[in-house]
Amino acid sequence: xxxxxxxxxxxxxxxxxxxxxxxxxxxxxxxxxxxxxxxxxxxxxxxxxxxxxxxxxxxxxxxxxxxxxxxxxxxxxxxxxxxxxxxxxxxxxxxxxxxxxxxxxxxxxxxxxxxxxxxxxxxxxxxxxxxxxxxxxxxxxxxxxxxxxxxxxxxxxxxxxxxxxxxxxxxxxxxxxxxxxxxxxxxxxxxxxxxxxxxxxxxxxxxxxxxxxxxxxxxxxxxxxxxxxxxxxxxxxxxxxxxxxxxxxxxxxxxxxxxxxxxxxxxxxxxxxxxxxxxxxxxxxxxxxxxxxxxxxxxxxxxxxxxxxxxxxxxxxxxxxxxxxxxxxxxxxxxxxxxxxxxxxxxxxxxxxxxxxxxxxxxxxxxxxxxxxxxxxxxxxxxxxxxxxxxxxxxxxxxxxxxxxxxxxxxxxxxx
Amino acid sequence: xxxxxxxxxxxxxxxxxxxxxxxxxxxxxxxxxxxxxxxxxxxxxxxxxxxxxxxxxxxxxxxxxxxxxxxxxxxxxxxxxxxxxxxxxxxxxxxxxxxxxxxxxxxxxxxxxxxxxxxxxxxxxxxxxxxxxxxxxxxxxxxxxxxxxxxxxxxxxxxxxxxxxxxxxxxxxxxxxxxxxxxxxxxxxxxxxxxxxxxxxxxxxxxxxxxxxxxxxxxxxxxxxxxxxxxxxxxxxxxxxxxxxxxxxxxxxxxxxxxxxxxxxxxxxxxxxxxxxxxxxxxxxxxxxxxxxxxxxxxxxxxxxxxxxxxxxxxxxxxxxxxxxxxxxxxxxxxxxxxxxxxxxxxxxxxxxxxxxxxxxxxxxxxxxxxxxxxxxxxxxxxxxxxxxxxxxxxxxxxxxxxxxxxxxxxxxxxxxxxxxxxxxxxxxxxxxxxxxxxxxxxxxxx
Numbered sequence: 001x002x003x004x005x006x007x008x009x010x011x012x013x014x015x016x017x018x019x020x021x022x023x024x025x026x027x028x029x030x031x032x033x034x035x036x037x038x039x040x041x042x043x044x045x046x047x048x049x050x051x052x053x054x055x056x057x058x059x060x061x062x063x064x065x066x067x068x069x070x071x072x073x074x075x076x077x078x079x080x081x082x083x084x085x086x087x088x089x090x091x092x093x094x095x096x097x098x099x100x101x102x103x104x105x106x107x108x109x110x111x112x113x114x115x116x117x118x119x120x121x122x123x124x125x126x127x128x129x130x131x132x133x134x135x136x137x138x139x140x141x142x143x144x145x146x147x148x149x150x151x152x153x154x155x156x157x158x159x160x161x162x163x164x165x166x167x168x169x170x171x172x173x174x175x176x177x178x179x180x181x182x183x184x185x186x187x188x189x190x191x192x193x194x195x196x197x198x199x200x201x202x203x204x205x206x207x208x209x210x211x212x213x214x215x216x217x218x219x220x221x222x223x224x225x226x227x228x229x230x231x232x233x234x235x236x237x238x239x240x241x242x243x244x245x246x247x248x249x250x251x252x253x254x255x256x257x258x259x260x261x262x263x264x265x266x267x268x269x270x271x272x273x274x275x276x277x278x279x280x281x282x283x284x285x286x287x288x289x290x291x292x293x294x295x296x297x298x299x300x301x302x303x304x305x306x307x308x309x310x311x312x313x314x315x316x317x318x319x320x321x322x323x324x325x326x327x328x329x330x331x332x333x334x335x336x337x338x339x340x341x342x343x344x345x346x347x348x349x350x351x352x353x354x355x356x357x358x359x360x361x362x363x364x365x366x367x368x369x370x371x372x373x374x375x376x377x378x379x380x381x382x383x384x385x386x387x388x389x390x391x392x393x394x395x396x397x398x399x400x401x402x403x404x405x406x407x408x409x410x411x412x413x414x415x416x
Numbered sequence: 417x418x419x420x421x422x423x424x425x426x427x428x429x430x431x432x433x434x435x436x437x438x439x440x441x442x443x444x445x446x447x448x449x450x451x452x453x454x455x456x457x458x459x460x461x462x463x464x465x466x467x468x469x470x471x472x473x474x475x476x477x478x479x480x481x482x483x484x485x486x487x488x489x490x491x492x493x494x495x496x497x498x499x500x501x502x503x504x505x506x507x508x509x510x511x512x513x514x515x516x517x518x519x520x521x522x523x524x525x526x527x528x529x530x531x532x533x534x535x536x537x538x539x540x541x542x543x544x545x546x547x548x549x550x551x552x553x554x555x556x557x558x559x560x561x562x563x564x565x566x567x568x569x570x571x572x573x574x575x576x577x578x579x580x581x582x583x584x585x586x587x588x589x590x591x592x593x594x595x596x597x598x599x600x601x602x603x604x605x606x607x608x609x610x611x612x613x614x615x616x617x618x619x620x621x622x623x624x625x626x627x628x629x630x631x632x633x634x635x636x637x638x639x640x641x642x643x644x645x646x647x648x649x650x651x652x653x654x655x656x657x658x659x660x661x662x663x664x665x666x667x668x669x670x671x672x673x674x675x676x677x678x679x680x681x682x683x684x685x686x687x688x689x690x691x692x693x694x695x696x697x698x699x700x701x702x703x704x705x706x707x708x709x710x711x712x713x714x715x716x717x718x719x720x721x722x723x724x725x726x727x728x729x730x731x732x733x734x735x736x737x738x739x740x741x742x743x744x745x746x747x748x749x750x751x752x753x754x755x756x757x758x759x760x761x762x763x764x765x766x767x768x769x770x771x772x773x774x775x776x777x778x779x780x781x782x783x784x785x786x787x788x789x790x791x792x793x794x795x796x797x798x799x800x801x802x803x804x805x806x807x808x809x810x811x812x813x814x815x816x817x818x819x820x821x822x823x824x825x826x827x828x829x830x831x832x833x834x835x836x837x838x839x840x841x842x843x844x845x846x847x848x849x850x851x852x853x854x855x856x857x858x859x860x861x862x863x
Binding site for chain 1: 684819830
């Protein structure tokens with residue numbers, strides 16, 4: 001089967017690496033791809049938002065399965081467009097992508113379907129928001145802009161004044177444009193976070209091992225929020241919590257999408273908070289997490305391709321995934337200046353000849369005169385497997401020590 | 417589209433004009449004409465058909481004079497009739513003036529109506545005549561002065577050649593939509609639509625006439641003046657894609673090189689697509705296919721034998737005639753085609769009717785999968801600047817989605833070149849060197 005991956009980041013590099021191992025794979029393609037992905041897949045120069053030309057390419061290259069990496073093409077309706085023309089797609093419909101693209105839609109969906117989540121109110125005008133804040137007794141409180149705001153649309157407000165400022169920024173000053181047309185006011189939860197991804201064909205679901213990512217730039221969860229500085233997989237989850245995730249999160253999600261006729265063949269990512277009252281959903285994503293995927297795929301023993309194809313074909317029931325039993329730690333190396341103003345064009349050395357069990361997944365690199373150089377904020381992730389987390393961690397950092405570029409920054413506490 | 421050629425100070429002026437027009441024949445086959453400056457009498461000879469059908473030794477011998485301008489026509493504005501053949505000659509208070517025009521004057525009708533109300537009588541139905549009437553009405557002392565004052569009143573695209581006794585003038589519209597180049601042959605100057613005409617006539621290319629520039633050649637001397645402020649070039653990018661001859665140089669690179677590069681760009685856009693052979697729709701598709709083959713490593717093969725003697729289907733103005741000739745002129749080479757997956761490249765997909773015939777032709781010959789790759793983006797908007805893509809209704813990409821175009825054409829897959837790829841292959845790095853209105857629907861001026 002010829003497969004086309006959509007995307008160009010570290011997640012897609014990891015997907016390409018995993019799919020490339022499948023004996024069922026014919027030719028691998030990736031749009032738009034990257035210099036690193038080009039070593040594994042043909043990367044035609046077509047934009048990932050160019051639906052018509054992607055479709056034309058699918059016909060030309062006999063693509064049997066399209067795997068969509070990032071959320072933007074999904075929110076743009078790529079899966080609907082291609083499936084409507086008979087192309088098999090791993091990735092949810094535009095309406096399914098709303099679970100990520102609109103926090104209001106996601107929260108209401110969870111509410112309607114009894115999925116455990118933080119208490120919340122959706123507020124449609126600044127006046128209503130102020131009124132609700134005036135009545136709020138419990139601080140801190142979380143205020144979220146409804147739409148996609150590059151990770152900056154969530155504020156944890158310690159006081160009423162901060163909450164009012166968030167409302168003003170999102171709804172009146174429109175710092176994130178239409179994303180702030182409504183806001184969600186949410187109860188502040190405490191506990192440890194983890195994420196669970198599940199492959200689904202809309203009927204049944206197959207859980208991937210839980211992972212934990214590290215959002216803050218610096219050690220000890222300090223510094224600004226980032227796209228993620230590292231991830232660990234698997235993360236131990238108690239049997240009771242796991243049962244809740246299975247029955248109250250994933251099963252109710254499946255019941256919800258069926259009831260609401262949402263076409264969802266892809267991966268549902270639940271960002272979870274393990275509170276004293278049990279796990280609660282912080283957010284849904286509708287695609288593989290980045291960098292979680294870079295830590296999850298290396299511990300997957302099974303061939304991923306038939307599982308993804310089964311999702312796209314609606315034939316997931318009865319399938320299982322086998323794990324290697326190892327742990328994986330993925331450490332992200334970011335460019336100087338990240339996240340505000342990352343430096344680009346710095347040569348990278350030490351990328352080749354990694355030890356067995358170590359993978360380097362490129363996120364923001366480009367080839368310059370035949371050699372890799374930095375080309376983005378998060379440059380790469382080193383993913384290493386080991387018998388347990390500490391063994392994996394040791395190998396990851398040993399490998400990372402051999403990779404160098406000017407201004408490289410990474411956390412030293414991933415997996416601790 | 418049309419082709420123009422002018423030459424000064426040469427005892428063989430008419431014969432060289434004949435050679436120049438013959439070289440520019442690809443730019444139009446409806447009519448041809450030459451006017452020579454025979455001691456002040458401007459003697460025109462025009463006829464319907466190809467250059468070598470219109471002219472023979474006898475005719476050329478009678479076209480005496482040291483200056484001559486010529487024209488080959490492909491009808492854009494005005495009907496297909498000998499009255500519209502150019503050069504046009506008008507007797508006015510300024511003396512005799514001849515004009516040859518390549519382009520399309522978008523406000524010709526408005527100007528014409530105004531002039532007719534003032535008593536002007538038009539000989540032709542083409543848009544090219546209006547400038548002569550405007551010039552005739554102006555009270556300036558020289559033809560250059562009257563032209564400089566009146567050319568700015570014209571909207572649209574033009575490359576003009578004018579001739580009066582003892583003088584040849586070339587002018588290019590302020591955007592430089594249509595091409596006009598200047599060359600030298602001994603003591604003669606040459607003005608032509610493309611560099612290939614200058615070279616085939618034995619001359620060497622000096623430079624392009626600039627947008628808004630008027631050059632006058634009189635008494636063996638060249639003078640230049642501007643009638644519009646200096647602007648960046650907005651060359652028609654379709655010249656490179658379809659019209660210009662591969663040995664012509666446009667924007668500093670040969671059309672052959674640009675098309676080869678476009679073919680390579682297509683291969684990069686379709687990287688990973690497997691096929692047995694890559695081929696082009698003759699003739700202009702061939703070089704794209706060669707560029708594609710080089711980039712992709714997929715072998716080039718000729719799938720059609722083209723009969724060269726039927727004329728270009730794109731150029732003939734009637735749809736019925738076009739369909740018939742498309743059928744007639746391409747003969748498939750069966751054993752090359754049979755059972756093969758073919759990447760087939762054509763320069764453009766305008767109405768879709770020609771591509772449909774070609775694909776059906778290949779399928780009948782036993783082709784397996786046909787992946788149609790178009791060496792230009794989808795044409796969604798008409799050209800008002802001289803290319804015959806008349807109405808939105810006739811542009812298939814304006815009417816149908818990519819998938820429906822693919823089905824109409826009958827190909828197994830269809831891909832259009834991306835606009836950024838086209839721009840970069842044509843040598844444009846600042847995004848402002850070319851007119852790409854037909855691909856974007858955005859125009860430089862309000863129409």
